[in-house]
Amino acid sequence: MDLKRRIPLLRWSVWRMATGVRNVTTTGQIGDGREAAAVDYVLRNAKRGDVGHVLATIDKYAYDKSMLMNVGDEKGLILDAAVRRADPALVLELGTYVGYGALRIARAAPKAKVFSVELAEANAVNARQIWAHAGVADRVTCVVGTIGDGGRTLDTLADEHGFTGGALDFVFLDHDKNAYLPDLQSIVDRGWLHPGSIVVADNVRIPGAPKYRAYMREQQGKLWNTVEHKTHVEYQTMMADLVLESDYLG
Ligand SMILES: C[S@@+](CC[C@H](N)C(=O)[O-])C[C@H]1O[C@@H](n2cnc3c(N)ncnc32)[C@H](O)[C@@H]1O
Numbered sequence: 001m002d003l004k005r006r007i008p009l010l011r012w013s014v015w016r017m018a019t020g021v022r023n024v025t026t027t028g029q030i031g032d033g034r035e036a037a038a039v040d041y042v043l044r045n046a047k048r049g050d051v052g053h054v055l056a057t058i059d060k061y062a063y064d065k066s067m068l069m070n071v072g073d074e075k076g077l078i079l080d081a082a083v084r085r086a087d088p089a090l091v092l093e094l095g096t097y098v099g100y101g102a103l104r105i106a107r108a109a110p111k112a113k114v115f116s117v118e119l120a121e122a123n124a125v126n127a128r129q130i131w132a133h134a135g136v137a138d139r140v141t142c143v144v145g146t147i148g149d150g151g152r153t154l155d156t157l158a159d160e161h162g163f164t165g166g167a168l169d170f171v172f173l174d175h176d177k178n179a180y181l182p183d184l185q186s187i188v189d190r191g192w193l194h195p196g197s198i199v200v201a202d203n204v205r206i207p208g209a210p211k212y213r214a215y216m217r218e219q220q221g222k223l224w225n226t227v228e229h230k231t232h233v234e235y236q237t238m239m240a241d242l243v244l245e246s247d248y249l250g
Contacts, residue, residue, distance in 0.1 A: 024069070025176070028097070028120030034066035035098050039126045041065065042133060049135040051107045058100050058130070062235050070100035071174060071202050072234030075243055079172065079200055082245045083108035086198040088169030090162065091115065094183060095175030096142050099127025101202075105172065106136045112170075114140045115161055117153055119175070146175075147183040154190060166194035173201040173212075180212040188248075195250030199224075205242040206233050216246055223249055 023031035038061050046057035055076075062068040071079055079101065083091070088109050093102050096118035106114050114136075118124050124142040131137045141161070145153030157163040171187065173180045180201055187193065204213050216226040226246040233239040 028118065028123045030066075030069075032066075034068065035123065035126050037066065038062075038068060038098055039129050042130055046133060048133055051103060051134045051136060054130065054134040055100065055103055055107070058098065058103075059235075067235055068100070069097055070234060071104065071172075072100075074237075075202060075229075075231050075234060075241065076101075076104050078229045078231060078243050078245070079104055079202075080108040082198055082200045083112075083170060086170040086196075088112045088198075090167050091170045091172070092117070092157070092163075092168055092187070093172040093174065094147060094179075095119075095173075096123050096127045097174075098123065099130040099140075099142070101172060101174055102127065102140050102142075103131065103134055103136065105170070106131075106134075106140050109170070112139070113162075115143055115157065115163075116140070117143050117145060117147060117157075117175075119144075119146055146179070147186050148179055154186060158190070163190070163192050165191045168192040169194075169197055171197070171199040173199065173209075174203065177203060177207050177209040177212075180209045181215055184212075193248045193250070195248060197248040199244075199246045199248065201244040201246070203233075203241060204228075204244050206239055213242070213244065216244055221249075225249060 029035050041061045042057050046054040059073045083105050091105050091112050091114045093116040096116040102114050102116040121144050124144050127142050131140045216224055224246045226244055229243040231241050231243055233241045
Protein backbone atom coordinates (compact mmCIF):
# COMPACT_ATOMS: atom_id res chain seq x y z
CA MET A 1 0.00 0.00 0.00
CA ASP A 2 1.48 3.39 -0.93
CA LEU A 3 2.25 6.03 1.69
CA LYS A 4 -0.58 8.39 0.68
CA ARG A 5 -3.10 5.58 1.12
CA ARG A 6 -1.72 4.65 4.55
CA ILE A 7 -1.13 8.14 5.95
CA PRO A 8 -4.23 10.28 5.38
CA LEU A 9 -2.61 13.59 6.35
CA LEU A 10 -0.44 13.43 3.24
CA ARG A 11 -3.57 13.93 1.17
CA TRP A 12 -4.98 17.38 0.43
CA SER A 13 -8.53 16.02 0.07
CA VAL A 14 -8.37 14.84 3.72
CA TRP A 15 -7.38 18.33 4.95
CA ARG A 16 -10.11 19.82 2.75
CA MET A 17 -12.53 17.33 4.29
CA ALA A 18 -11.62 18.48 7.81
CA THR A 19 -12.45 22.09 6.88
CA GLY A 20 -15.72 20.90 5.28
CA VAL A 21 -17.08 19.23 8.40
CA ARG A 22 -19.35 22.20 9.12
CA ASN A 23 -20.88 21.83 5.63
CA VAL A 24 -21.51 18.11 6.20
CA THR A 25 -23.90 18.68 9.09
CA THR A 26 -26.03 21.13 7.08
CA THR A 27 -25.71 20.02 3.43
CA GLY A 28 -24.52 16.40 3.75
CA GLN A 29 -21.57 17.21 1.48
CA ILE A 30 -17.98 18.40 1.96
CA GLY A 31 -18.58 21.55 -0.10
CA ASP A 32 -15.98 21.23 -2.87
CA GLY A 33 -18.04 19.24 -5.39
CA ARG A 34 -16.23 15.94 -4.73
CA GLU A 35 -19.46 13.94 -4.46
CA ALA A 36 -20.74 15.00 -7.90
CA ALA A 37 -17.25 14.42 -9.29
CA ALA A 38 -17.32 10.91 -7.80
CA VAL A 39 -20.58 10.16 -9.61
CA ASP A 40 -19.11 11.44 -12.86
CA TYR A 41 -15.99 9.28 -12.31
CA VAL A 42 -18.11 6.18 -11.65
CA LEU A 43 -20.32 6.70 -14.69
CA ARG A 44 -17.24 7.11 -16.89
CA ASN A 45 -15.07 4.33 -15.43
CA ALA A 46 -17.19 1.61 -13.83
CA LYS A 47 -18.65 -1.28 -15.83
CA ARG A 48 -22.42 -0.78 -16.10
CA GLY A 49 -24.36 -3.48 -14.26
CA ASP A 50 -21.29 -4.74 -12.37
CA VAL A 51 -21.89 -3.97 -8.66
CA GLY A 52 -18.43 -5.14 -7.60
CA HIS A 53 -16.74 -2.97 -10.20
CA VAL A 54 -18.84 0.06 -9.26
CA LEU A 55 -17.84 -0.38 -5.59
CA ALA A 56 -14.18 -0.82 -6.52
CA THR A 57 -14.34 2.31 -8.68
CA ILE A 58 -15.79 4.36 -5.80
CA ASP A 59 -13.00 3.04 -3.53
CA LYS A 60 -10.41 3.96 -6.16
CA TYR A 61 -11.83 7.48 -6.40
CA ALA A 62 -11.73 7.83 -2.58
CA TYR A 63 -8.11 6.66 -2.40
CA ASP A 64 -6.70 8.35 -5.48
CA LYS A 65 -8.86 11.45 -6.10
CA SER A 66 -10.87 12.73 -3.11
CA MET A 67 -11.57 11.10 0.23
CA LEU A 68 -15.26 10.21 0.68
CA MET A 69 -17.24 9.48 3.88
CA ASN A 70 -18.30 5.99 2.75
CA VAL A 71 -18.08 3.05 5.11
CA GLY A 72 -15.21 2.08 2.80
CA ASP A 73 -13.48 -1.15 1.87
CA GLU A 74 -12.08 -2.25 5.28
CA LYS A 75 -15.19 -1.61 7.42
CA GLY A 76 -17.27 -2.70 4.45
CA LEU A 77 -16.08 -6.28 5.02
CA ILE A 78 -17.55 -6.16 8.56
CA LEU A 79 -20.79 -4.79 7.13
CA ASP A 80 -20.90 -7.47 4.40
CA ALA A 81 -20.45 -10.29 6.94
CA ALA A 82 -23.18 -8.92 9.22
CA VAL A 83 -25.58 -8.57 6.27
CA ARG A 84 -24.89 -12.12 5.16
CA ARG A 85 -25.47 -13.36 8.71
CA ALA A 86 -28.85 -11.56 8.83
CA ASP A 87 -29.82 -12.83 5.34
CA PRO A 88 -32.30 -9.93 5.20
CA ALA A 89 -35.40 -9.38 3.09
CA LEU A 90 -35.81 -5.76 4.29
CA VAL A 91 -32.96 -3.39 5.16
CA LEU A 92 -32.86 0.20 6.41
CA GLU A 93 -29.74 2.36 6.14
CA LEU A 94 -29.62 5.80 7.78
CA GLY A 95 -27.23 8.11 5.87
CA THR A 96 -26.93 7.49 2.11
CA TYR A 97 -24.16 9.91 0.98
CA VAL A 98 -23.12 8.71 -2.53
CA GLY A 99 -24.87 5.35 -2.14
CA TYR A 100 -21.82 3.18 -1.43
CA GLY A 101 -23.03 1.52 1.81
CA ALA A 102 -26.45 0.66 0.37
CA LEU A 103 -24.75 -0.80 -2.70
CA ARG A 104 -22.54 -3.00 -0.52
CA ILE A 105 -25.62 -4.18 1.38
CA ALA A 106 -27.45 -4.91 -1.88
CA ARG A 107 -24.49 -6.99 -3.09
CA ALA A 108 -24.32 -8.99 0.17
CA ALA A 109 -28.10 -9.54 0.18
CA PRO A 110 -29.09 -10.07 -3.46
CA LYS A 111 -32.79 -10.63 -2.68
CA ALA A 112 -33.23 -7.77 -0.19
CA LYS A 113 -35.13 -4.52 -0.61
CA VAL A 114 -32.82 -1.80 0.70
CA PHE A 115 -34.11 1.60 1.86
CA SER A 116 -31.70 4.39 2.70
CA VAL A 117 -32.84 7.54 4.52
CA GLU A 118 -30.86 10.67 3.65
CA LEU A 119 -31.10 14.25 4.86
CA ALA A 120 -29.83 15.89 1.65
CA GLU A 121 -31.70 15.74 -1.65
CA ALA A 122 -28.43 16.31 -3.56
CA ASN A 123 -27.01 13.10 -2.08
CA ALA A 124 -30.16 11.20 -3.04
CA VAL A 125 -29.78 12.42 -6.64
CA ASN A 126 -26.13 11.28 -6.71
CA ALA A 127 -26.78 7.90 -5.11
CA ARG A 128 -29.66 7.09 -7.46
CA GLN A 129 -27.37 7.63 -10.46
CA ILE A 130 -24.78 5.25 -9.01
CA TRP A 131 -27.40 2.61 -8.16
CA ALA A 132 -28.87 2.86 -11.67
CA HIS A 133 -25.40 2.42 -13.17
CA ALA A 134 -24.81 -0.63 -10.93
CA GLY A 135 -28.18 -2.11 -11.98
CA VAL A 136 -29.80 -2.21 -8.53
CA ALA A 137 -32.22 0.73 -8.80
CA ASP A 138 -35.21 -1.62 -8.74
CA ARG A 139 -34.44 -2.71 -5.16
CA VAL A 140 -32.44 0.13 -3.59
CA THR A 141 -34.45 3.26 -2.72
CA CYS A 142 -33.45 6.56 -1.16
CA VAL A 143 -36.04 8.30 1.02
CA VAL A 144 -35.19 11.97 1.62
CA GLY A 145 -35.81 12.94 5.24
CA THR A 146 -34.74 12.01 8.75
CA ILE A 147 -36.08 9.62 11.37
CA GLY A 148 -36.31 12.62 13.72
CA ASP A 149 -38.52 14.76 11.48
CA GLY A 150 -41.64 14.33 13.57
CA GLY A 151 -42.85 11.08 12.04
CA ARG A 152 -43.00 12.12 8.36
CA THR A 153 -40.21 9.78 7.21
CA LEU A 154 -41.24 6.96 9.55
CA ASP A 155 -44.79 7.21 8.15
CA THR A 156 -43.48 7.18 4.57
CA LEU A 157 -41.55 3.98 5.30
CA ALA A 158 -44.65 2.43 6.89
CA ASP A 159 -47.28 3.61 4.39
CA GLU A 160 -45.33 3.36 1.12
CA HIS A 161 -42.54 0.85 1.64
CA GLY A 162 -43.87 -2.07 3.68
CA PHE A 163 -42.29 -1.32 7.06
CA THR A 164 -44.59 -3.25 9.39
CA GLY A 165 -44.31 -5.10 12.70
CA GLY A 166 -41.30 -7.44 12.72
CA ALA A 167 -40.50 -6.87 9.02
CA LEU A 168 -37.12 -5.16 9.38
CA ASP A 169 -34.17 -7.57 9.38
CA PHE A 170 -31.16 -5.27 9.21
CA VAL A 171 -30.35 -1.64 10.07
CA PHE A 172 -27.15 0.25 9.20
CA LEU A 173 -26.62 3.41 11.28
CA ASP A 174 -24.24 5.76 9.49
CA HIS A 175 -25.69 9.27 9.75
CA ASP A 176 -25.70 11.93 12.53
CA LYS A 177 -23.80 10.26 15.38
CA ASN A 178 -25.96 12.01 18.01
CA ALA A 179 -29.07 10.57 16.37
CA TYR A 180 -27.98 6.90 16.49
CA LEU A 181 -29.65 6.21 19.82
CA PRO A 182 -32.88 8.25 19.48
CA ASP A 183 -33.40 7.06 15.89
CA LEU A 184 -32.88 3.41 16.83
CA GLN A 185 -35.29 3.93 19.72
CA SER A 186 -37.90 5.32 17.28
CA ILE A 187 -37.45 2.25 15.08
CA VAL A 188 -37.82 -0.07 18.09
CA ASP A 189 -40.92 1.88 19.21
CA ARG A 190 -42.54 1.27 15.80
CA GLY A 191 -42.13 -2.49 16.43
CA TRP A 192 -40.37 -3.05 13.09
CA LEU A 193 -37.55 -5.22 14.49
CA HIS A 194 -37.85 -8.91 15.39
CA PRO A 195 -35.66 -11.10 17.59
CA GLY A 196 -32.59 -11.75 15.44
CA SER A 197 -32.68 -8.41 13.60
CA ILE A 198 -29.14 -7.03 13.34
CA VAL A 199 -28.06 -3.39 13.73
CA VAL A 200 -24.61 -2.26 12.59
CA ALA A 201 -23.32 1.18 13.64
CA ASP A 202 -20.33 2.84 11.95
CA ASN A 203 -18.00 5.53 13.36
CA VAL A 204 -18.66 4.70 16.99
CA ARG A 205 -15.12 5.84 17.88
CA ILE A 206 -14.57 8.56 15.23
CA PRO A 207 -16.39 10.97 15.09
CA GLY A 208 -17.88 8.94 17.95
CA ALA A 209 -21.26 7.87 19.33
CA PRO A 210 -20.49 7.50 23.07
CA LYS A 211 -24.11 7.45 24.26
CA TYR A 212 -24.96 4.73 21.76
CA ARG A 213 -21.95 2.67 22.85
CA ALA A 214 -22.81 3.10 26.54
CA TYR A 215 -26.43 2.10 25.86
CA MET A 216 -25.38 -1.08 24.05
CA ARG A 217 -23.00 -1.98 26.89
CA GLU A 218 -25.74 -1.41 29.45
CA GLN A 219 -28.18 -3.54 27.42
CA GLN A 220 -25.77 -6.41 26.85
CA GLY A 221 -27.68 -9.68 27.26
CA LYS A 222 -30.94 -7.84 27.99
CA LEU A 223 -32.39 -6.23 24.85
CA TRP A 224 -29.24 -6.46 22.71
CA ASN A 225 -26.12 -8.61 22.24
CA THR A 226 -23.30 -6.51 20.83
CA VAL A 227 -19.89 -7.27 19.37
CA GLU A 228 -17.46 -4.34 19.06
CA HIS A 229 -15.26 -4.59 15.95
CA LYS A 230 -11.93 -2.75 16.20
CA THR A 231 -11.11 -1.33 12.81
CA HIS A 232 -9.95 1.89 11.09
CA VAL A 233 -11.54 5.06 9.80
CA GLU A 234 -12.28 4.64 6.11
CA TYR A 235 -9.57 4.74 3.43
CA GLN A 236 -6.50 4.77 5.69
CA THR A 237 -4.88 2.68 8.42
CA MET A 238 -3.64 5.26 10.96
CA MET A 239 -6.83 6.24 12.81
CA ALA A 240 -8.70 3.58 14.78
CA ASP A 241 -12.49 3.29 14.62
CA LEU A 242 -15.16 1.02 16.07
CA VAL A 243 -18.07 -0.68 14.34
CA LEU A 244 -20.76 -2.12 16.61
CA GLU A 245 -22.79 -5.15 15.50
CA SER A 246 -25.85 -5.71 17.70
CA ASP A 247 -28.38 -8.54 17.69
CA TYR A 248 -31.88 -7.56 18.83
CA LEU A 249 -33.15 -9.95 21.48
CA GLY A 250 -36.72 -8.62 21.32
C1 LIG B 1 -21.07 8.95 6.65
S1 LIG B 1 -22.20 9.47 5.43
C2 LIG B 1 -23.03 7.96 5.03
C3 LIG B 1 -22.16 7.00 4.24
C4 LIG B 1 -22.91 5.81 3.69
N1 LIG B 1 -23.66 5.13 4.71
C5 LIG B 1 -21.94 4.86 3.04
O1 LIG B 1 -21.39 4.01 3.72
O2 LIG B 1 -21.70 5.00 1.85
C6 LIG B 1 -23.41 10.31 6.40
C7 LIG B 1 -24.62 10.75 5.62
O3 LIG B 1 -25.68 10.95 6.56
C8 LIG B 1 -26.45 12.06 6.14
N2 LIG B 1 -27.17 12.53 7.34
C9 LIG B 1 -26.74 13.31 8.34
N3 LIG B 1 -27.66 13.43 9.30
C10 LIG B 1 -28.71 12.68 8.90
C11 LIG B 1 -29.97 12.34 9.47
N4 LIG B 1 -30.34 12.82 10.66
N5 LIG B 1 -30.79 11.52 8.80
C12 LIG B 1 -30.42 11.03 7.58
N6 LIG B 1 -29.23 11.30 6.98
C13 LIG B 1 -28.40 12.11 7.64
C14 LIG B 1 -25.44 13.02 5.55
O4 LIG B 1 -26.08 13.94 4.70
C15 LIG B 1 -24.49 12.06 4.86
O5 LIG B 1 -24.90 11.85 3.53
